[in-house]
Every structure is written in structure tokens, then in C-alpha cells.
Amino acid sequence: MQQVAAEAEARALERKFDIVVLVSMFLAILSGFHIHQMLTAGDWSFWIDWKDRMWWPVVAPIMDITFPAACQAILWTKFKAPIGATFSCAGLFFGQWMNRYWNFWGWAHYPLNFVFPETLLPQAIVLDGVLMITNNFVVTALIGGELWGWLFYPSNWPMIAPYHVPVEYYGQLMSVADLIQYEYIRTSTPEYIRMVETGTMRNFAGGVLGVSAFFSGFCSVIMYFIWWYFGYFFGWTKFIKHSKV
Amino acid sequence: MAQATTQTVSISIPDKSAFSWKNLWIALAIITVFEIAVNVYERTFAFAKGLDYFTPDYQTYWMSILYTELILEPTTLIALCSWLWVTRDRAMENLAPAEELRRYWNLGLFVVVYTVLLYWGASYYTEQDGTWHQTVIRDTDFTPSHIIEFYQSYPIYIIAGVGSMVYAMTRLPQYAKAFSVPYAVLVGSPLMIFPNVGLNEFGHTRWFMEELFVAPLHWGFVMFGWGALAILGTWLQICPRVVELIKQVYYGKPATPPAVVLNDPEKATDPALCEV
Numbered sequence: 001m002q003q004v005a006a007e008a009e010a011r012a013l014e015r016k017f018d019i020v021v022l023v024s025m026f027l028a029i030l031s032g033f034h035i036h037q038m039l040t041a042g043d044w045s046f047w048i049d050w051k052d053r054m055w056w057p058v059v060a061p062i063m064d065i066t067f068p069a070a071c072q073a074i075l076w077t078k079f080k081a082p083i084g085a086t087f088s089c090a091g092l093f094f095g096q097w098m099n100r101y102w103n104f105w106g107w108a109h110y111p112l113n114f115v116f117p118e119t120l121l122p123q124a125i126v127l128d129g130v131l132m133i134t135n136n137f138v139v140t141a142l143i144g145g146e147l148w149g150w151l152f153y154p155s156n157w158p159m160i161a162p163y164h165v166p167v168e169y170y171g172q173l174m175s176v177a178d179l180i181q182y183e184y185i186r187t188s189t190p191e192y193i194r195m196v197e198t199g200t201m202r203n204f205a206g207g208v209l210g211v212s213a214f215f216s217g218f219c220s221v222i223m224y225f226i227w228w229y230f231g232y233f234f235g236w237t238k239f240i241k242h243s244k245v
Numbered sequence: 246m247a248q249a250t251t252q253t254v255s256i257s258i259p260d261k262s263a264f265s266w267k268n269l270w271i272a273l274a275i276i277t278v279f280e281i282a283v284n285v286y287e288r289t290f291a292f293a294k295g296l297d298y299f300t301p302d303y304q305t306y307w308m309s310i311l312y313t314e315l316i317l318e319p320t321t322l323i324a325l326c327s328w329l330w331v332t333r334d335r336a337m338e339n340l341a342p343a344e345e346l347r348r349y350w351n352l353g354l355f356v357v358v359y360t361v362l363l364y365w366g367a368s369y370y371t372e373q374d375g376t377w378h379q380t381v382i383r384d385t386d387f388t389p390s391h392i393i394e395f396y397q398s399y400p401i402y403i404i405a406g407v408g409s410m411v412y413a414m415t416r417l418p419q420y421a422k423a424f425s426v427p428y429a430v431l432v433g434s435p436l437m438i439f440p441n442v443g444l445n446e447f448g449h450t451r452w453f454m455e456e457l458f459v460a461p462l463h464w465g466f467v468m469f470g471w472g473a474l475a476i477l478g479t480w481l482q483i484c485p486r487v488v489e490l491i492k493q494v495y496y497g498k499p500a501t502p503p504a505v506v507l508n509d510p511e512k513a514t515d516p517a518l519c520e521v
Contacts, residue, residue: 006258010495013264013346017487020353021480027360028431031367032473035438038372039467042458046375059459067474074477078516095364099372107288107373108380186379188456234430234474237482237514239423 030091033067037092045096045117046104047186048163049177051156056118057212061152062219064120065127065145067092069224072131072140073231082132085124093121113163114180122155123148141224148224149217153209258494259343269354273361280365283393295389296381311392318400325408333415338504340418345503346490348416349483355409360476362405363435366398367470378456386446399439406432418503419486419510427478434472441465482510485518 037045040063044056072084081087096117104115130144131137163177294306334340370393377390387396410432413420420428448462486506493500506513 006495009258009261010491013491013495014488016264016266017350017353017484020350020357021484024353024357024360025476025480027357027364028473028476031360031363031435032470034368035371035470036467038375039458039463042372042375044459046379046458070474071477074481078477078481095368096372099369099376102284102369103373103376107291108376186456187382188379188454190455230471231474231477234427234471235477235481236426237478237511238426239482239510240426241423245424 026087026091029067029071029088030095033088033092034095036066037064037096046115047181048114048116048160049175049181051118051160051163051177053153053209054212057149057153057209058216058219060118061123061149061216062223064089064092065148065220065223066227066230068120068124068127069141069227070231070234072128073137073228074235076131078235082128084131085127086121089120089124093117093119110184111180114184116159118152118156119159120152123151126151137224137228141221141228145221145224146217149215149220150213152216153213257343259347263343263347264350266354268351269357272354272358276358276361276365283397287389287393291377291389296384298385298387307389307392308387311387311396314392314396314400318396318404322400322404322407325404326411329408329411329415337416337418337421338502338507340503342490342493342500345417346487346494349487349490352409352413352417352483355405355412356476356479359402359405359409359432362398362402363473366394366402367435367438367473370394370398371466375456375458383449383454383456386450395439395442399442403436403439406436418507419482419513422507423510425479425482425510427475427482430472430475431479434469434475437469437472438466441469481516482514485515486513489513489518 041060044050044052044060050056067088068085070084071088075081075084075087100112100115100117104110105112126147127140127144130147131140134140134143160177163175163180165176166173167176167179168174169179169182290306294300294302297303370390374390374394377388381388410420410428413425413428415421419425444465445462453460453462489500492498501513
């Protein structure tokens with residue numbers, strides 16, 4: 001009877017440690033991923049008029065497949081948890097929304113439909129699914145990485161489509177997103193970095209988007225490989241004796 | 246030929262209160278109240294008193310905060326580390342399993358507090374700085390959002406991270422005689438974000454006044470942020486030892502003695518120890 005009680009206590013303690021591990025992992029990965037994302041693809045994430053058809057579908061997926069790949073490398077191979085990509089992207093999503101809501105909207109009073117972040121969750125679920133089904137990181141890089149790049153724009157399209165509707169404003173043709181950014185001036189972003197879609201891009205219009213997604217998938221495959229090994233590095237369990245430091 | 250044997254040893258089971266959430270809830274309550282107060286202060290005085298460095302109001306409402314931070318933070322770090330060092334365990338080779346397990350629990354809570362503070366610094370206040378800069382023209386390196394982000398939120402998570410590491414080094418055999426590479430990266434890499442502020446401010450002061458968050462000038466922060474991934478390696482080191490100790494304390498299984506772990510900490514990171 002005493003042994004049964006001890007085993008129940010042991011199981012309860014294991015669950016407590018599980019919670020500590022999961023919460024701390026979520027917050028640490030969130031923090032690292034968010035600072036990485038905001039400083040390598042953040043301007044596209046902050047503003048609806050920056051969510052363009054040429055650079056955004058390339059820059060964001062390439063920069064954002066990094067932490068998902070690294071997390072998968074450890075969470076799948078060491079913990080057999082097929083959630084590395086979704087776990088990290090959910091963290092990023094939380095961090096982004098906290099700031100967009102409380103600061104961009106709540107403090108600086110930009111409207112939320114000007115500053116909402118992109119979503120990575122559909123691609124992340126696909127990436128986790130491919131790794132779980134194949135149990136092979138090479139196949140995940142080749143298939144999952146390509147899908148990561150291709151799916152980014154379509155999965156965000158329902159949110160951004162209304163802002164790509166063309167409008168004529170004082171004789172100028174522009175998108176609704178452009179119009180919003182004219183109304184809400186970003187004082188410290190001068191003109192040369194305010195208009196992200198160039199004239200050439202707008203002439204070639206939709207044709208460029210497919211090419212961007214294709215290029216994005218190609219780069220995402222390469223980034224996945226690199227960051228899978230980064231994951232191994234950060235999952236290293238080495239000690240160095242004090243006498244050798 | 247030596248044969249493997251399974252021994253059952255009798256060890257006292259610790260009281261449930263040894264693994265309480267109480268300290269964590271207290272810490273989280275303090276952090277939450279503090280961060281709400283900081284946000285209220287920002288909303289009250291940043292746009293109202295923080296737009297012109299050369300006004301007396303700026304000195305009163307913002308520079309005074311900065312000077313307070315610059316005194317309190319190093320003092321707290323030194324006091325915390327000194328206390329942990331003075332009260333260190335000087336006989337870890339004799340550490341009882343239940344006590345070692347309890348210390349791992351304390352370390353786990355310490356790490357959670359560190360990651361909560363890391364979230365506030367690296368995620369919340371860093372992107373908040375983007376909100377500020379894209380709205381307000383720069384007129385000083387010590388702009389209100391920097392006084393909160395760089396000089397308050399970063400040092401606070403550094404204090405928690407370094408404190409947690411010193412706790413481990415002074416109380417747990419695994420960390421007493423060797424540096425854990427992933428733990429050093431988990432604490433040291435985000436710590437380096439703070440010195441990187443020097444590069445950032447030098448660049449913005451000399452030749453980069455406008456705000457573009459993806460500018461290469463900011464990529465130092467990015468590289469050091471990657472170190473947060475070392476939480477994965479840190480837990481991979483800790484989990485096998487914790488499972489081994491749970492098996493010893495609650496199921497009476499033999500475990501690696503602390504004296505052995507002290508001299509060969511990698512022995513306690515074998516994933517096979519997690520097997521049921």
C-alpha cells in the first residue's frame with residue numbers, strides 16, 4: 001500500500017517536471033524565435049502594406065523555417081514529440097500578438113488591421129506531419145521545406161486579400177494597404193523604405209508571386225538542413241571541466 | 246565475468262511540500278505586477294514627457310529611472326550571486342538523493358522565472374521598441390523605450406539567468422566541477438544581447454537614424470537570440486538525472502552516487518536513464 005502511494009507521488013512529480021520543462025521551453029524558444037524573426041523579417045510582419053507579393057513570400061518563410069527545424073531536430077529525435085515546428089510557431093504567434101495588441105494598437109494606436117502578424121501555423125503543422133509520417137529529416141527538408149515556402153502566401157491570403165483591392169486616390173492607383181499607410185504615417189520610416197513593392201514588380205503583377213513562392217521553397221529546403229544541425233548543436237549535452245576553462 | 250545486479254535501497258520519501266509551486270507563483274505575481282506598473286508608466290509618461298531629451302521633464306521622468314536602474318541592477322546581481330556562493334554546499338559528494346531532487350525542482354522553477362523574464366525582455370519589450378521607433382524620431386540613445394528595454398528588461402533577465410546558473414553550480418553535483426555547454430549558452434548568449442546594445446547604439450548614433458527593423462545593424466541581437474535554443478540541451482542534461490533520482494527516491498532503484506556525478510557529470514546525461 002505504501003509502495004502504491006509512493007509510485008503515485010512519483011508520477012505526480014514527473015508530471016510537475018514535465019510542466020516545468022514544457023513551459024520553460026515554450027518561453028525560451030518563443031523569445032529566441034521572436035527576436036530572430038522581428039529583426040530579420042519583422043518589417044513585413046508589422047505592416048499590412050509591407051505584405052507584398054515579391055519579397056514577403058521569400059523573406060518570411062526563409063527566415064521563419066529556422067527555429068521550427070532546430071526544434072524538430074531535438075523534440076523529434078530525443079523526445080519523440082512531433083510538434084517542434086508547431087510548438088515554436090505557436091510561441092512566435094503568441095509573442096507577436098501580445099505586442100501588436102498591447103503596443104502597436106494599445107500604445108501607439110495603429111489600427112490592428114494595419115499591424116496584425118502573418119500566420120505560420122498551417123505550414124508548421126504540415127512540416128510536423130511530414131516529419132512524423134516519414135521519420136526522415138532529409139525527406140522532411142525536401143518535401144516539407146518546399147511546402148513551407150509554397151504554402152506561406154496561400155495560407156495568409158484570406159487575411160490580406162481585402163487590403164490588396166485597388167483604389168484610386170487623388171488620381172493615383174494604389175492598394176487599400178497603401179492607403180492605410182498614407183493615413184497612419186510612420187515617422188521614422190522614410191519614403192525609400194516605405195514603398196516595398198517597386199514599379200517593376202507592379203507591372204509584372206501576379207506572375208512574380210508564383211516565382212517568389214518557388215524560390216522561397218528552394219531556400220527553405222536549404223535552410224531546413226542548416227537549422228536541423230543547428231538544433232543538434234543547441235541540444236548538445238557536453239560538459240567542460242572547470243580546470244580546462 | 247561480472248554480472249549486472251539490481252539492488253533496492255531504502256530512502257526516505259520527501260514531503261510533498263518539497264515540490265511546491267508556491268515560490269513560482271509568488272515570483273510570477275511579483276513579475277506581473279511589476280510589468281503592469283512599467284507599462285502604465287510608459288503609457289503615462291513616454292509620449293507626454295519623453296519626446297525631448299533636452300527638457301527638464303525628461304531628466305525628471307526618464308533619466309532618473311535610468312540612474313536608478315544602473316545602481317540597483319548590478320547591486321542585485323552581486324548580492325544574489327554572493328549569497329548563493331556564501332551559502333553553497335561544501336560537501337556535495339554526500340548529498341542525499343531526496344535533497345538533490347528537491348534542488349533540481351528549485352532549479353527548474355528558477356529556469357521558468359528566467360524564461361518568463363527572457364520573454365519580457367527579448368520578445369515583448371524588443372518589439373515594443375519597434376513600435377516606439379517607427380512612431381517617434383530619435384533624439385537620444387536613452388529614449389524611453391530603451392530605458393525600459395535595454396537597461397531594465399535585459400539586465401533583469403540576465404540577473405535571473407546568471408542567478409539560476411550560480412544556483413546550479415553551488416548546489417548540484419552535476420554542475421559543481423564542470424561548465425555545462427548548453428546551460429552556458431542558454432544564459433550567456435542572451436546575456437550578450439546587452440553588450441550588443443553598444444554596437445546598436447553606436448550605429449544608430451553615427452549613421453543610421455531611421456528605423457528599419459531588418460537592417461543588418463540589428464543582426465547581432467538575432468545571433469545571440471539563437472542561444473535560447475540551448476534550453477533543449479539544458480533539459481536533455483537535467484531530465485535523465487531527475488528521472489534517475491525519482492526512481493531512486495520513490496522506487497528504491499540504485500542511482501549514480503553524487504560523488505561520481507561530481508567528477509563525471511556526463512554520466513548522468515545518458516538518455517537510457519529515462520527508460521522505464
